[in-house]
Amino acid sequence: xxxxxxxxxxxxxxxxxxxxxxxxxxxxxxxxxxxxxxxxxxxxxxxxxxxxxxxxxxxxxxxxxxxxxxxxxxxxxxxxxxxxxxxxxxxxxxxxxxxxxxxxxxxxxxxxxxxxxxxxxxxxxxxxxxxxxxxxxxxxxxxxxxxxxxxxxxxxxxxxxxxxxxxxxxxxxxxxxxxxxxxxxxxxxxxxxxxxxxxxxxxxxxxxxxxxxxxxxxxxxxxxxxxxxxxxxxxxxxxxxxxxxxxxxxxxxxxxxxxxxxxxxxxxxxxxxxxxxxxxxxxxxxxxxxxxxxxxxxxxxxxxxxxxxxxxxxxxxxxxxxxxxxxxxxxxxxxxxxxx
Amino acid sequence: xxxxxxxxxxxxxxxxxxxxxxxxxxxxxxxxxxxxxxxxxxxxxxxxxxxxxxxxxxxxxxxxxxxxxxxxxxxxxxxxxxxxxxxxxxxxxxxxxxxxxxxxxxxxxxxxxxxxxxxxxxxxxxxxxxxxxxxxxxxxxxxxxxxxxxxxxxxxxxxxxxxxxxxxxxxxxxxxxxxxxxxxxxxxxxxxxxxxxxxxxxxxxxxxxxxxxxxxxxxxxxxxxxxxxxxxxxxxxxxxxxxxxxxxxxxxxxxxxxxxxxxxxxxxxxxxxxxxxxxxxxxxxxxxxxxxxxxxxxxxxxxxxxxxxxxxxxxxxxxxxxxxxxxxxxxxxxxxxxxx
DNA sequence: GGAGTCTTCCAAAGCGCTTTGGTGATTTTG
DNA sequence: CAAAATCACCAAAGCGCTTTGGAAGACTCC
Numbered sequence: 001x002x003x004x005x006x007x008x009x010x011x012x013x014x015x016x017x018x019x020x021x022x023x024x025x026x027x028x029x030x031x032x033x034x035x036x037x038x039x040x041x042x043x044x045x046x047x048x049x050x051x052x053x054x055x056x057x058x059x060x061x062x063x064x065x066x067x068x069x070x071x072x073x074x075x076x077x078x079x080x081x082x083x084x085x086x087x088x089x090x091x092x093x094x095x096x097x098x099x100x101x102x103x104x105x106x107x108x109x110x111x112x113x114x115x116x117x118x119x120x121x122x123x124x125x126x127x128x129x130x131x132x133x134x135x136x137x138x139x140x141x142x143x144x145x146x147x148x149x150x151x152x153x154x155x156x157x158x159x160x161x162x163x164x165x166x167x168x169x170x171x172x173x174x175x176x177x178x179x180x181x182x183x184x185x186x187x188x189x190x191x192x193x194x195x196x197x198x199x200x201x202x203x204x205x206x207x208x209x210x211x212x213x214x215x216x217x218x219x220x221x222x223x224x225x226x227x228x229x230x231x232x233x234x235x236x237x238x239x240x241x242x243x244x245x246x247x248x249x250x251x252x253x254x255x256x257x258x259x260x261x262x263x264x265x266x267x268x269x270x271x272x273x274x275x276x277x278x279x280x281x282x283x284x285x286x287x288x289x290x291x292x293x294x295x296x297x298x299x300x301x302x303x304x305x306x307x308x309x310x311x312x313x314x315x316x317x318x319x320x321x322x323x324x325x326x327x328x329x330x331x332x333x334x335x336x337x338x339x340x
Numbered sequence: 341x342x343x344x345x346x347x348x349x350x351x352x353x354x355x356x357x358x359x360x361x362x363x364x365x366x367x368x369x370x371x372x373x374x375x376x377x378x379x380x381x382x383x384x385x386x387x388x389x390x391x392x393x394x395x396x397x398x399x400x401x402x403x404x405x406x407x408x409x410x411x412x413x414x415x416x417x418x419x420x421x422x423x424x425x426x427x428x429x430x431x432x433x434x435x436x437x438x439x440x441x442x443x444x445x446x447x448x449x450x451x452x453x454x455x456x457x458x459x460x461x462x463x464x465x466x467x468x469x470x471x472x473x474x475x476x477x478x479x480x481x482x483x484x485x486x487x488x489x490x491x492x493x494x495x496x497x498x499x500x501x502x503x504x505x506x507x508x509x510x511x512x513x514x515x516x517x518x519x520x521x522x523x524x525x526x527x528x529x530x531x532x533x534x535x536x537x538x539x540x541x542x543x544x545x546x547x548x549x550x551x552x553x554x555x556x557x558x559x560x561x562x563x564x565x566x567x568x569x570x571x572x573x574x575x576x577x578x579x580x581x582x583x584x585x586x587x588x589x590x591x592x593x594x595x596x597x598x599x600x601x602x603x604x605x606x607x608x609x610x611x612x613x614x615x616x617x618x619x620x621x622x623x624x625x626x627x628x629x630x631x632x633x634x635x636x637x638x639x640x641x642x643x644x645x646x647x648x649x650x651x652x653x654x655x656x657x658x659x660x661x662x663x664x665x666x667x668x669x670x671x672x673x674x675x676x677x678x679x680x
Numbered sequence: 681g682g683a684g685t686c687t688t689c690c691a692a693a694g695c696g697c698t699t700t701g702g703t704g705a706t707t708t709t710g
Numbered sequence: 711c712a713a714a715a716t717c718a719c720c721a722a723a724g725c726g727c728t729t730t731g732g733a734a735g736a737c738t739c740c
Contacts (some may be wrong), residue, residue: 002726013690028688048455049393050726053695056389060436067425072620073418081417085407085439094457097435099425115388117434117575223621232713250621257628269600280412281563281590288597342696353720358698368718390696391723685738693730700723708715 001044010038021046042084052116060094061309062118064109064132066102072221074125075250076277076298078148083302085156091310113139120309122146126158127190142312144305148322155313155320159305163193163279166294166327167200167245170273174243175208178338182212183241185230185251185336189219194247197275201245216241220251227254235262235270242338243271249282253290267336276330290332296325341384350378357604361386392456400434401649402458404449404472406442410635412561414465415590416617416638420486423642431650446475453479459536460649467530474668484645486664489533495660497652499644503533506634506667507540507585510613512667514583515548518678522552523581525570525591529559534587537615540583541617556581560591567594575602575610583611589622592631616670630672636665 009019012035020027020035029037038044065073081095088095096118100108109132112118120142120169122333123132136143137156145158174182184201187194202212215237218230219258227246231254234241246252252274259266266272266289276284276293284291311317347357352375356581360367360375379382393397405413420475428435436458440448449472452458460482463472469489476483477496485498507524514522525540527534542552555577558570567586571594574581586592592614599606606612606629616624616633624631651657 003728005728014727015691015729019689022728031688045436045451045454047393047726048457049398050517050695051728052391053387053393053697054726054728056695065421065425065431067422069426070708071422073422073425075415075418077421078413078415078418081405081437082407082413085405085408085413087436089407089439089441093439095350095437095439097421097425097437099429099430099433099435111385114385118387126678188694206456225621225626226621228626251620254626259624260628272401281415281565282593283565286565286568286597288600322525336394343698344696354697355699355721356719359719362698366718371718387696390725392696393727394696396725636700681740683739685736687736688734690733691731694728696725698724701721703720704718706715706717709713710711 001042002047003044006039006042006044009042010035027180029129041272047098056116057313058117058119059092059314060096060118061088061306062121063096063124064105064112064121065097065099066105068102071102074222075279077124077296079277079279079299080124080302083297083299083304084306085302086299087303087306087310091306093306093310105132109135109139113141120144122305124311125191125193128192128195130192142309144308144312146301146305148196150192150195155322157308157317157320158322159301159308159325160193160322161296161301161325161327163196163327164200164203166275166296166329167197168180169200169329170203170245170292170294171201171204171328173331174245174271174273174335175204175210177243177271177335179241179243180210181216181239181241181340182210183216183244183257184212184218185227185234185244185246186217186219187222187247194219197245197247205301213239222248222251224250224254224257227251228258229254231255231258232262235259235264242269243335246272246274249274249276249279249284249291249293252284252287253282256287256289266334269339271335271338273335284330285332287334289334292332292335293330295328295330301325305336309314341382342387343384346379346382346384350375353493380518380670396456397653398457398459399432400436400437400458401428401653402438402452402461403464404445404452404461404488405437405439406445407439408442411442414562415619417464419617419619419637419639420464420642423644424646425637425642426639427643427646427650433645433646433650445472449475452571453481459653460484463648464643465531465533468532468535470532470549472632482649484648486641486645487678488536490532490535495662497648497657497660498662499641499648499665500533500662501636501641501665501667503536503667504540504543506636506669507537508544509667509669510585510632510634511541511544513671514545514585514611514613514618514675515544515550517583517611517675519581519583520550520678521556521579521581521621522550523556523574523584524552524558525567525574525584525586525595526557526559527562527587537585537587548644553579562588562591564590564594564597567591568598569594571595571598572602575599575604582609583675584613586612586614589614589616589619589631592624592627593622596627596629606674609676609679613675615671624670625672627674629674631645632672632675633670635668635670641665 560566
């Protein structure tokens with residue numbers, strides 16, 4: 001059932017039927033009702049391929065997926081996707097993932113924009129002066145950055161959490177508890193979020209005249225194994241830290257294992273705070289010692305970004321507004337006063 | 341730069357240029373070279389919207405993503421996606437995720453097929469007599485099932501791992517080591533993979549005249565918390581098992597925590613084997629006691645399924661061939677003889 | 681009652697590609 | 711050497727929608 005057939009059985013022109021269906025004003029309300037009714041009765045759905053050829057609109061949002069045999073997709077992606085999907089579903093938006101060589105995403109961005117394959121894109125895990133942001137900005141396709149980049153001479157729309165504030169609060173708490181030697185087990189420090197977290201810790205320490213020493217900062221991809229290695233390295237130093245801020249729950253698993261291997265205890269020998277993106281399958285309160293966290297649901301961020309993308313596509317949102325969400329500090333059993 | 345312009349500057353018809361570019365035989369090789377050369381030089385890329393309107397081909401594969409505020413996407417999805425993306429990238433295939441109400445995916449399947457939004461789809465986490473499989477089969481779109489359904493009067497193409505064989509081997513090993521009371525911490529037993537795993541365990545036990553008791557089977561979504569709960573329940577029974585087969589590494593985390601909480605040890609009091617889908621961020625050899633596993637890379641499965649989908653789209657593969665991959669049994673420190 | 685203004689509808693021209701159905705020119709065949 | 715086959719190309723008709731540029735009829739207003 002296509003437009004031609006439908007308009008023929010209604011004894012109307014394709015123009016009128018099309019306009020009736022798309023809510024244009026220049027059609028009699030009575031006629032519109034007839035059309036909508038007939039469309040529903042015959043299960044007419046406009047062919048999206050034809051529509052997009054005519055309008056350029058696709059009803060899809062895009063994401064360039066960095067891939068490669070040595071490239072791992074972040075497990076956070078799934079949770080983000082849950083949120084995005086939640087919103088997208090109720091608005092009949094689809095998401096198209098365009099796999100790209102992790103080292104050359106630009107070609108793919110150019111392709112999907114030139115081909116008008118999607119109405120908008122989002123960018124995740126941005127770095128300072130991220131080329132993708134600059135590119136997408138000049139290409140002129142609606143976009144939202146999940147997280148923040150830095151060092152541009154233009155503004156851009158983003159949704160981020162207050163990573164600096166979160167880790168500042170976490171570190172401040174630890175300092176208040178008497179800790180003098182703090183360590184940070186961070187994610188990949190080429191990404192902005194990691195830089196902001198480190199900044200937050202440093203600022204909190206500085207406020208008490210303390211310093212985050214270089215040998216007390218680890219920056220690694222967020223795996224259990226890397227958490228373990230980092231913790232071993234830190235805790236076997238001569239001036240081992242008495243408290244650790246950790247960028248992910250998965251790494252925290254490794255930290256806990258290292259602590260146990262070394263015959264130490266939490267929070268007796270070591271206080272631990274980790275960032276929790278809220279996975280349904282791994283909860284900080286269920287760690288052997290319930291884990292204090294800075295918490296922010298990455299799933300909600302996904303939904304929010306879908307919402308903003310939809311708003312941009314339909315022209316309801318424009319400009320370069322950035323939003324920064326506060327992060328909750330949730331104190332549980334894994335922190336205590338510094339050992340004597 | 342579109343076809344019209346390109347053909348005009350070449351002083352050829354659109355027909356010839358189109359055919360030259362698409363490798364049709366009825367064009368002079370010399371001409372073809374000229375055309376291809378000019379196309380490259382001017383960066384001509386056929387508009388996909390126009391092409392799909394004309395041909396019905398989209399260059400995309402589809403996946404209906406079950407969503408809902410209470411629905412969690414399986415973390416395995418990310419790894420699967422890595423593999424899929426790996427293959428898709430090198431073949432310029434995109435993946436479109438269509439979010440759907442988890443309780444009504446059929447509408448979405450019908451939509452994407454009726455609208456010709458994708459060239460092929462894959463189905464994951466199938467159940468016995470899965471309606472999606474039946475639907476997609478009748479709709480006539482190329483598809484591959486990741487996993488297996490059961491109880492149809494038709495065959496269908498799938499790629500699955502030998503879940504039954506894997507858990508049969510795991511259980512057989514445990515029985516050989518003298519274990520008489522085995523338990524199974526399984527995934528959602530409405531899904532075929534879980535049914536197969538249980539079947540494998542039962543068969544191994546039966547071979548030695550043993551039985552898998554009902555109270556020794558747990559079937560839950562695969563979270564750390566559920567692993568913990570299941571293990572507590574099992575180990576606090578009067579006839580607690582001396583060995584557990586567990587369907588996921590994430591649940592195994594919870595099992596280990598439960599064992600520790602109860603003051604027991606692995607493998608002294610309990611032998612443990614879990615299934616490992618091979619996550620880069622959580623490795624069985626790094627468990628406090630290295631975990632024995634049945635191992636199969638879900639990432640490879642993703643790549644394989646992308647490959648098969650591509651083959652089906654281009655007509656290189658047809659028919660209902662199913663393939664079942666063997667699973668490795670990797671023995672590490674978490675298994676030992678049954679306690680006396 | 682005729683000029684102007686809405687209202688409501690339509691024919692037809694795109695959007696940019698593929699594919700059908702030819703058409704001359706060249707080569708092969710009996 | 712005429713007939714048949716092959717080669718290399720083209721004009722135009724789709725694919726199914728949206729949108730432009732009217733146009734007919736109904737209504738208002740002096």
